[in-house]
Amino acid sequence: MLGAIAGDIIGSVYEFTNSKPDLDFPLFVKDSEFTDDTVLTVALADSILSSIDYQIKLYEYYHLFPRCCYGSRFHLWAARKEQQPYNSWGNGSAMRVSPVGWAYNDLETVLQKAKESAEVTHNHPEGIKGAQGTTSAIFLSRSGQSKEIIKDYITKNFGYNLDIDIEDLRKNYRFNESCQETVPQAIIIFLISNDFEDSIRKAIYIGGDSDTLACINGSIAEAFYGGVPEEIKLEVYKRIDSRITIITNDFREKFISK
Secondary structure (H helix, E strand, C coil): CHHHHHHHHHHHHHCCCCCCCCCCCCCCCCCCCCCHHHHHHHHHHHHHHHCCCHHHHHHHHHHHCCCCCCCHHHHHHHHCCCCCCCCCCECHHHHCCHHHHHHCCCHHHHHHHHHHHHHCCCCCHHHHHHHHHHHHHHHHHHCCCCHHHHHHHHHHHHCCCCCCCHHHHHHHCCCCCEHHHCHHHHHHHHHCCCCHHHHHHHHHHCCCCHHHHHHHHHHHHHHHHCCCCHHHHHHHHHHCCHHHHHHHHHHHHHHHCC
């Protein structure tokens, strides 16, 4: 979960620019900040901690942090008194799902809870698949499975092509807010990474929807590599709201820091 927040903050200055920096770019700059990716990730964590419906917490956190850069359709959803899903295949279902991958102890439950967390808004099959693909990679990573097993599971169960070269991605990949053009790329980069920081750097390196891509990538890398490096963690905590810090710490204490 903290890996997702770190990826979001690091990627925030590259969102919409598709600038594709070199791999040695500074991880944090003055304008690095959390976005809607962090807010809605923490909303799901709060939902799990409090046993309050996903829908209620997503709505609540939108209004706690109304100036974050939410998608236009999510803005409309959160403005309604009676919220209904809007058949989205956007990558929002995948970027917010990481708490689900930590909170449950069998893959069947993880997949079901990921589906439930997605379909509050993203009830299109691709929106659900993106959430399930991400959270199953997190669960398998924290369970000690190898990258080969994770890749095989994701390929067989979700049909994503995970054999694209990083330089081909850097050359051809562009900003895209769909699950089907964000989740596979985030997983590919994780699979070829050497450690958490390397994974985040390579996620930013290929461009695209950088904060969300790095958020999804970071959520998996944290689980596989056993946490977030201390120097990155310290920079993250400097940049998040106190309300986000409290829920993040409570969730980590209950489900991650064991």
